[in-house]
Amino acid sequence: MTSLRTLFAKPWIWSFLAAAGVWLVTIVFTGGASAAGLSQAALTFAAFSIIVGIGQMFVITLGPGNVDLSIPATMTLAGTVALKIMDSSNGLILMGLLVTLLIGLAIGIINYALIKLLRIPPIIATLSSSFIIQSAAISYNRGLRIKPPSALAEFTTATTLGIPNLAYLALAVSVAAWVALEKGIYGRWVSAVGQNMRAARMAGVPVDGVRAATYLLCAVLAALAGLLLSCFSGGAALNMGAEYLLTSIAVVVIGGTAVAGGFANVPGIWGASLFLFLVVSMLNTYGAAAGIRLLLTGTIIIAVIIAASRRPRT
Amino acid sequence: MKHFVVMTGLTVLLTSTALAETSAKRIALSNNYAGNSWRQAMLQSWETITKPAVEAGIVAAADAFTTAENQATEQAAQIQNMILEGYDAIVVNAASPTALNGAVKEACDAGITVVSFDGIVTEPCAWRIAVDFKQMGKDQLTYLAEKLPEGGKLLEIRGLAGVFVDDEISAGIHEGVAENPQFEIVGSVHGDWAQDVAQKAVAGILPSLPEDIVGVVTQGGDGYGAAQAFAAAGRDMPLIIMGNRQDELAWWKEQKDANGYETMSVSIAPGVSTLAFWVAQQILDGQDVPKELVVPFLRIDQDGLEASLETTPAGGVANVEYSLEDAQAVIAAAK
Numbered sequence: 001m002t003s004l005r006t007l008f009a010k011p012w013i014w015s016f017l018a019a020a021g022v023w024l025v026t027i028v029f030t031g032g033a034s035a036a037g038l039s040q041a042a043l044t045f046a047a048f049s050i051i052v053g054i055g056q057m058f059v060i061t062l063g064p065g066n067v068d069l070s071i072p073a074t075m076t077l078a079g080t081v082a083l084k085i086m087d088s089s090n091g092l093i094l095m096g097l098l099v100t101l102l103i104g105l106a107i108g109i110i111n112y113a114l115i116k117l118l119r120i121p122p123i124i125a126t127l128s129s130s131f132i133i134q135s136a137a138i139s140y141n142r143g144l145r146i147k148p149p150s151a152l153a154e155f156t157t158a159t160t161l162g163i164p165n166l167a168y169l170a171l172a173v174s175v176a177a178w179v180a181l182e183k184g185i186y187g188r189w190v191s192a193v194g195q196n197m198r199a200a201r202m203a204g205v206p207v208d209g210v211r212a213a214t215y216l217l218c219a220v221l222a223a224l225a226g227l228l229l230s231c232f233s234g235g236a237a238l239n240m241g242a243e244y245l246l247t248s249i250a251v252v253v254i255g256g257t258a259v260a261g262g263f264a265n266v267p268g269i270w271g272a273s274l275f276l277f278l279v280v281s282m283l284n285t286y287g288a289a290a291g292i293r294l295l296l297t298g299t300i301i302i303a304v305i306i307a308a309s310r311r312p313r314t
Numbered sequence: 315m316k317h318f319v320v321m322t323g324l325t326v327l328l329t330s331t332a333l334a335e336t337s338a339k340r341i342a343l344s345n346n347y348a349g350n351s352w353r354q355a356m357l358q359s360w361e362t363i364t365k366p367a368v369e370a371g372i373v374a375a376a377d378a379f380t381t382a383e384n385q386a387t388e389q390a391a392q393i394q395n396m397i398l399e400g401y402d403a404i405v406v407n408a409a410s411p412t413a414l415n416g417a418v419k420e421a422c423d424a425g426i427t428v429v430s431f432d433g434i435v436t437e438p439c440a441w442r443i444a445v446d447f448k449q450m451g452k453d454q455l456t457y458l459a460e461k462l463p464e465g466g467k468l469l470e471i472r473g474l475a476g477v478f479v480d481d482e483i484s485a486g487i488h489e490g491v492a493e494n495p496q497f498e499i500v501g502s503v504h505g506d507w508a509q510d511v512a513q514k515a516v517a518g519i520l521p522s523l524p525e526d527i528v529g530v531v532t533q534g535g536d537g538y539g540a541a542q543a544f545a546a547a548g549r550d551m552p553l554i555i556m557g558n559r560q561d562e563l564a565w566w567k568e569q570k571d572a573n574g575y576e577t578m579s580v581s582i583a584p585g586v587s588t589l590a591f592w593v594a595q596q597i598l599d600g601q602d603v604p605k606e607l608v609v610p611f612l613r614i615d616q617d618g619l620e621a622s623l624e625t626t627p628a629g630g631v632a633n634v635e636y637s638l639e640d641a642q643a644v645i646a647a648a649k
Contacts, residue, residue: 030522037521037547045514131382138348146628157546233510234542235561235629239350240510281518284503290475 011256011263014307015271018254018300019278026282038281040164044232046273047166051225052244053251053269054177055218059122060252062211063194063261068218070111070126071248072241073133075226078103079236080137082227083146090151100227104220107133112215116208138238148231156232166228170270173221178266187264190214194261250276254304275304336598339402340375341591344392346409346433347384350508351559352535355631356407356432356584363588363635373595375401386413393417396426403427403594407587408435411478427597431590431609432582441597443590443607443644445582447479450611451486454531454555455494457578461553465496466528469519469552471505471512471540473533480504483533500524505536509561513539520547530554534581537562557581558612558632563623570619579614579622585635592641604648 027035059068078100086096114125181187189210192200201207230236255268283293364376381388386409408414415437422439431443473480491497501519505512534557556562556579569575597603614622626632
C-alpha cells in the first residue's frame with residue numbers, strides 16, 4: 001500500500017498511465033489485433049520526441065524563461081547538410097555524423113552567445129537564431145531531397161528483437177541523461193541553477209558553464225534527431241522539424257518536469273512521448289473529426305498535467 | 315500579299331504599343347511562406363520568367379518578397395509597404411483569404427492592381443486566380459473508379475486541419491465517394507501536406523485498419539510518406555494517388571519498373587506564380603480581364619511519368635512555367 005502510494009507520488013507515473021490507457025482503448029477497436037503493430041509504430045515515432053525532449057528538458061530545468069525554440073530549424077539544417085555531405089554513400093556516414101555533431105555544437109554556441117553576450121532573453125534569442133538557421137538550410141540546397149546512405153536508412157527503419165532500433169537509441173540517450181541528472185554533478189548543477197541562480201552562484205556552481213553546456217547539449221540532440229528523422233523518412237525536407245517545436249515542450253511538461261525549472265524528470269519523457277503519438281492514433285482510429293480531435297488532445301493533455309502537478313503533501 | 319504585310323505591320327504596331335504601356339510599370343510579388351519545395355519552385359519560376367521580361371522591357375521591375383512567419387498580419391504590413399513604395403501591381407499568394415482584405419482594399423484605393431493566386435483573397439477589388447480544389451479531390455475518385463471498378467476500402471490523408479484548401483479537397487473526395495458508392499473511406503488522418511507527418515499519422519492508424527485497403531486518396535506532398543508507412547507495416551501496397559513531388563514520382567517509377575505499379579499524380583504547378591505575373595501585366599496593359607480565373611491542373615499519368623520525372627529537379631515539384639499566350643488563353647476561357 002505504501003509502495004503504491006509512493007508510486008503515485010512520482011510525477012512521471014501519470015504520463016505512463018495516460019499512454020497505457022490510450023493504448024488499450026486503441027487496440028480494443030480491433031479486438032487486440034493491432035497491439036504489436038501499434039506498439040512498434042509508437043516506439044519508433046516516440047524515439048524522435050524523446051531525443052529532442054531530453055534536450056529541451058535540461059534547458060527548461062535551467063529556470064523560468066529558458067526554452068529552446070530553434071529545435072525544428074536545427075533538425076532541418078542538420079538533416080539537410082548531413083544528407084548532402086553523405087551523398088547516399090555508406091563510406092561517408094562517419095563524416096555525416098561528425099557534421100551533425102558540429103552543426104549542433106555551432107548552433108548551441110550561437111544560441112548561448114546571443115543569450116549571454118547580447119543579453120537577449122532565451123525565447124527571443126533562440127527564435128531569431130532559428131530564422132537564420134532555417135534560411136541557411138533553404139539556401140544550402142533549396143529543399144533538395146537526397147536519399148540517405150542505405151546502411152543508415154536500414155538501421156533507422158529496422159527492428160531488433162521486435163523493438164525498433166530507434167527506441168534502443170532513445171533508451172541509450174535517456175539512460176545517459178538519467179545518470180547525468182540523478183548521479184552526476186552536472187545534473188545537480190542544472191537543478192541548482194534552475195531552483196535559484198543566485199544561490200547556485202554563491203554556492204560555487206559554475207552557472208555560465210552549466211547554462212552554456214545545456215544549450216549545447218540541446219542543440220546537439222536536436223541535430224542528431226534531425227539526422228535520424230531524415231534517414232528514417234528517406235530524405236530531409238525543409239519543413240520536417242516543424243511539429244517538434246511544440247512536441248518537445250509538451251513532452252517535457254506532460255512528463256512531470258517543472259515548467260518553472262529546477263526539477264527534471266527523464267522517465268516522464270517516455271510516457272509523454274508515447275502518449276502524444278498514441279492519442280492521435282486513437283482519435284484517428286475512432287474517426288474523430290479534426291476539430292474534436294484537437295479539442296480532445298488538448299483536454300487530455302490538461303488533465304494529465306493537472307494530475308501530474310498535484311504534488312502530495314509530505 | 316499586300317494585305318498580309320499591312321496586317322503584320324499592324325500587329326507589330328499593336329504589340330509595341332502594348333509593350334510601351336507596361337514598360338514603366340513595376341510589379342511586386344507578396345508571398346507568405348517559402349519553407350517547402352513547392353514554394354521554393356514557385357519563387358524560382360517567378361525569377362525564371364520575370365527576369366527576361368524585365369530585361370526585355372516588358373515591365374520595369376518584378377520583385378519578389380516573402381514574409382518570415384507565415385502570418386497574415388505580417389503580410390498585411392508587407393503589402394502596405396508595397397503601396398508606399400509605389401508599385402503598380404501586387405501579385406499575392408495570401409496567408410489568409412480574408413485577413414488581408416483591409417490591406418488589399420488600401421492598395422486598390424491607391425490605384426494598384428492586386429492579383430491573388432493559389433492563396434486567394436476575397437476582397438472584390440482584387441483579381442483571383444483560384445484552384446478548383448474540389449474538382450482535384452473529385453478527379454481522384456473518377457480515376458479510382460476507372461482503375462478499380464469493383465471498389466473497396468480507402469484511406470484518406472488530409473492536409474492541415476482548419477485550412478480552407480484541406481476542407482475543399484476533402485469535400486471533393488467525399489462527393490466523389492458519394493457518386494461511386496462501391497468505395498468506402500475507412501480511415502482519415504491529417505498529414506499536413508508533409509511526408510514525415512503523413513508517414514507518422516498513417517503508421518499510427520494502419521494497425522487498426524482492415525488488411526484490404528485498395529487505395530489512398532491524398533492532397534499532395536503526402537504520398538511518399540504514406541507509401542513508406544505501408545512498406546514499414548509489411549502491407550500490400552494500395553493505389554496511392556500522388557501529388558507531383560519528385561520523391562513521389564521517383565518512388566512511383568521504382569515501383570512501376572519493379573512490379574508495374576499504376577497510379578496518377580495531380581497538383582498545381584508552382585509556376586502558377588508566372589501565370590499571375592502575366593495576368594497582372596495584361597491588366598496593367600489595359601486588357602479586359604475577368605476577376606475570377608481558374609488555374610489548370612498539372613496531371614501526370616502512367617505514360618507521362620518518365621518525361622515528367624526527367625524535368626522535375628530532385629527534391630522539387632513537377633512544374634510548368636506559363637507564357638503570355640497561356641495567360642491570354644486562361645483569360646479568354648474565363649470570358
